[in-house]
Amino acid sequence: MRGRIVIDLFTTLDGVAQAPGGPDEDTSGGFPFGGWQAPFEDAVIGEDVGSGIRRMDALLLGRRTYDIFAGYWPHHTDGPEGFIGRHFDAIPKYVATRTGVDPEWAGTSVLTGSDAEVAAAVDALRDRHAEVHVIGSVDFSQTLLRTRLYDELKLWVHPVVLGQGKKVFPDGAAPARLRLIAPAVSGPTGTLLLRYAPDGDVVTGDMT
Secondary structure, eight states, X not given: OOOEEEEEEEEETTOXXXXXXXXXXXXXXXXOOTTTTGGGOOHHHHHHHXXXXXXXXXXXXXXXXXXXXXXXXXXXXXXXXXXXXXXXXXXXXXXXXXXXXXOOSTTEEEEOSSHHHHXXXXXHGGGTOSEEEEESOHHHHHHHHHHTOOSEEEEEEESXXXXXXXXXXXXXXXXXXXXXXXXXXXXXXXXXXXXXXXXXXXXXXXXO
């Protein structure tokens, strides 16, 4: 049985997934709301995030998010979030990049080449791991969503509207259906966890 590729994204009500964690995480396009997720600390959602981290046996990231994680998590292996840093250190890490990278984080492999070569390398991870997680990495996640090279999309939708920034599904996103695979989970801050699987092409009808 092949493993699964799970995309984890923190989003706003209007679908923005850019820079949830901190002011300097991703300021491209003049994005002024870095760290927008911070006011929504939520034990229910946090427990689910932690459970997902414990289950993953490989981490797959785009280049920008890899640089952020590699600069942070190896130095945060103690304290309340230490289990995250320790787990990330212990599991294989993969970074998908068109330009290549000299990996500074121990246990990192680089997936590079043409789009088709990277896609083949990503798909091959299903034969090596039970549960590969893609965290953030908005641009790379959009590629996986467009090519349907994923098994589950987890969206943590927060009750805030930003009106700008990189969206999970921007204008021009590839048409596709998604299937809800578990009941929605709501935390006390109003954040919702929605879990979807790809469900084929868009089907239209007539409601009249």
